[in-house]
Amino acid sequence: MLLRCPNCHSHDLGKVGTNQLYCWHCYIEMTIDGSDIQNIYQVEEDGSLTSLNDLFLDEPSNPQEYTAL
Numbered sequence: 001m002l003l004r005c006p007n008c009h010s011h012d013l014g015k016v017g018t019n020q021l022y023c024w025h026c027y028i029e030m031t032i033d034g035s036d037i038q039n040i041y042q043v044e045e046d047g048s049l050t051s052l053n054d055l056f057l058d059e060p061s062n063p064q065e066y067t068a069l
């Protein structure tokens with residue numbers, strides 16, 4: 001796994017879905033396409049997801065349908 005967490009730059013990412021990774025250090029989840037990060041979410045204490053795309057992704061991307069686990 002070559003991807004690093006865009007927040008803490010850790011390689012310690014767990015795979016939680018076919019195209020979904022989770023950072024164990026800062027509790028963010030990201031969806032990927034190959035080696036490109038498509039969307040980044042912060043997992044809140046209640047399990048809801050907050051998009052962090054504005055913080056970490058420079059280029060605007062179309063909102064993608066996201067299915068919570």
Ligand SMILES: [Zn+2]
Pocket residue numbers: 005006007008009010023024025026027028
């Ligand atoms: Zn992280």
